[in-house]
Amino acid sequence: MFLINCPYCGERDQQEFKAGGEAHIERPKQPTELSDDEWAEYLFMRKNIKGVQFERWNHAHGCRKWFNMARDTSNDEIKAIYKMGEKPPTQ
Amino acid sequence: MTQNLRVKSSEFIDETNRISFKFDGKTYYGFKGDTLASALIANNVHLVGRSFKYHRPRGIMTCGSEEPNAIVQVNPNSNITEPNARATEIEIYEGLEASSQNCWPSVHFDIGGINNFLAPLFPAGFYYKTFMWPKSFWEKYEFFIRHSAGLGKSPNTRDPDIYDHRNIHCDVLVVGAGISGILAAKNAAKNNFKTLLLDENNELGGSTIFETNEDNKINHNSASEWLKKEIYELKNIKNLEIKSRTSVAAYHQYNYLLARENLTDHLNKKDKKNKIRQRLLKIRAKKVILATGALERPLIFNNNDRPGIMLSSAIKKYSNFYGVACGTRNIFFTNNDSAYESALSLHNKGIKVEAIIDIRENSDAKIIKKINDAGIKIYWSHTIVDTRGYKRLSGVSIMKLSNDGTSVTGSKISISCDCLGIAGGWTPAVHLYTQSGSKLTFDEDRKIFIPKTDTKEQISVGSCGGDFELDRIITNLNYKLKNFLNIDKTDFEDIALENDHETSKRNIWLLPSDRSIGKTKSFVDYQNDATAKDIKLALREGFRSIEHVKRYTTTGMGTDQGKLGNMHALGIIADTAGVKMGELGTTTFRPPYTPLTFGTIVGRNVGEFFDTFRRTPMNDWHIKNKAEFENVGQWKRPWYYPKEDETMHQAVQRESKAARQSAGILDASTLGKIDIQGSDASEFLNRVYTNAWSKLAIGKCRYGLMLNEDGMVYDDGVTTRLGENHYIMTTTTGGAANVLGKLEDYLQTEWPELDVYLTSVTDHFATASLCGPNSKKILNKIIPDLDLSDDNFPHMSFKEVLIDKIKCRVMRISFTGELSYEINAPASYGEAIWQKCIEAGKEFNITPYGTETMHLLRAEKGFIIVGQDTDGTMTPIDLQMDWIVSKKKYDFIGKRSLYRSDTIKENRKQLVGLLTEDPNIVLEEGAQIVSELNQKPVEMLGHVTSSYFSPNLNKSIALAVVKDGKNMRGKKLFIPMENKNISVTVSNTIFFDEENKRINA
């Protein structure tokens, strides 16, 4: 059970949060210009790596804010938490 | 049988408090402080169960939670009986009843015992190999297995006990109150850390507290006396909370631990009453100190499982702590010095020790001399090759070990005994450590897995960290503790320590016998009856991974998770396969460390507290008017309102007719309501719904369909424009929370530039939906000032009105196809407004109707219910709702997916109507649809999604999704059911009032 440091509320139990999958996948601005393959890439393809992964989390039972997390999926260590719109940390 | 084996009074047992209890129907006596195991042993009862597979007689083996054999049923004759309790952990109380498990009809005469003689038929993987084939035989096997083998019986009524949960936040959590745990907790608390100390036993002090070895001294005192003083001092320390009888079950990431505090199991019935039985502690600790100790290993030799064969350390605890002799003629069998301590301890109490059999060639420990002085014979370099006695050990046969330890030589010596203590060394209890995600390392020299790393948040101290000897334990504890807590000094760093050191070591995972391995039964996992032979067979059959061998042989898969034998299993695999143990790795230790009751897990969240109920403001009225309720998500919604003896069908038919012929009223308060405000609200709606919103006039309503980005229908509902920058959106009852979450997600992450604010107002409004040709007249009686003409208040529009000074929103919208008004009142006035509608509607026979009638009425009109007629694979086009998809809008959620190669396929499953050939047959929802009856295999074209008998059409109607359904209008299809085939014809989805005239009736 993680202890997650919501950038707006502080440390809270994982129970209050909802995971939202891989981060930094931007919705295409002009979907109609895309081929089926390009659209499928956005829609379906996710990395699911072993190691440090950037992912979206939502403080669903708290401030309802979305934010980003860098988490090592091999040992669940949370490396960093940063707000939406901010760039992922480089190591 | 009732021989008393109490050997001396013990300070831990209250001999003035005599307690009677029943085991297998017979009454025995013990004392306050006894466990069921110690009390039985005091009565010379060792045979307490039968093994799982071979039904071999088994006795008490240990004195703790690692017990594999003495698994009993508590209160066997009660409806609330509890299976799989360990006799070594049950503290006896007046009136306790327990019985053996795994034996039928009794522990002394057991039918399954025949399996022991059929053992050659039960090799590793037996269950996989035999019962899987032929399949038809399974039923026969099952009866036999369930009747003669099961692990106890479960209770069959509701658990009457009270359970509780508690959240604890602390600076330092110490698990285990042996000498290391006590010193760690004391020093943490003294240095102002808020500290919690947990131990699974009722007494603190671990094994040191009953230590009698005179060679172990602290400050020139015996270690046990010194520790007692330390424990006494704990009482006066602030910041320290101590919980005994509390076992840590799970250690999750970020120092989140679950522990079970046992509060009343040791009390008699009277004192138990009205008290919390067990409490689940949910602990979040900044730092965790693991001081969980070590488990003694057995030795693996032929017939090592007879009642009377016990761990050497257990024999010592029974005599030193409980004052009970486990036998009158004892033998010890060992590979290390610790068994000598146990032997000497017995000898000093006048309990006879016949011999010590040691697989080592010698030992230079000081204690050897004392054993010699006591006249106890030691057989060096010997091993036990066999044991005797069926229901109780009666003797052992020993032979000399070869130099390489793989065979035996010389002649066989037979020694009789009634108790055998086995000492195979120590396994650090690293279970919790590994649960936390931390990794182990294998010490090849000492043949133990020990924690690889300590961290800023977690350390392992004492024997669970690999330190077994007093001076090493204390010195390392002092060093680790100072680093971990960042303190300059501990209060024990200057104590004087004296203890002996073990220098001679020899480890043989599987001890040889004079018989070939095929003819031996050397048990590795006692509870699951897995033998060394089984493990070797698994390897011969090609299994290599320890995880596979474990599952194939079931080694380590019992309720004790193989706490005793896992290391031997690994060792035997390593030896046989010729690999190093460190390279094999170990199996995963999963939570819980010891079994948890379901009661503890659920705590107070039982019955009506299991899940939250949501009730509408009109709920009391519904109850008064005898509504039957339906669960919709967490909501309790009126399902139908039966009158007198009406069946559900009769009630729904009556309600449905009334709503179309005169007037009906529905509680629609549960629909999700989201208040949308901001200068970009219109643009936002444009992006989230498939249709256009910019031109919706203030005061108008519009139906919207929301898709997922994959193009599939996600939710629907009517949204009303209340002002220039203000909308109120309704969602489906079940989808409200998810829709809000999804919209927030887009706003915060994809379109942060939009000026839009979302607020859930579902609970702020109560909604009464008036429907039917007389609804206008009723509304007119309630709000006489409001002009209800079609010009002033047309379909799909909204008015804000006052009803008795209460500000309400009235929408003229319809989910039934009838003229219909939805009155939204502030929640606290919901019941009053509802009551007003009922009063005003009396002269029109206004009929309250529930969700079932609502579903029927909308189905007559072919209106979909998201989640019933759709399942996450339906696009608006599949639903034949092309009209709601804007061609002009550049983008909206899911738009691009509507022309992916798959979604534009012509022959996707599409929503159609179905009419049965016999209008009286109502189809089953979920029934499969085919076009051919005599073809095998036949393609499933789709299924029925909604089906009702329509009283207004006087025939059966259904909605269904059918492959290529759009092109099938008029085609005959079949619904094969168990007893009959039903013929249907594909129709339009709108069955009633296709021209939509009634909306303006």
Ligand SMILES: [Zn+2]
């Ligand atoms: Zn927050």
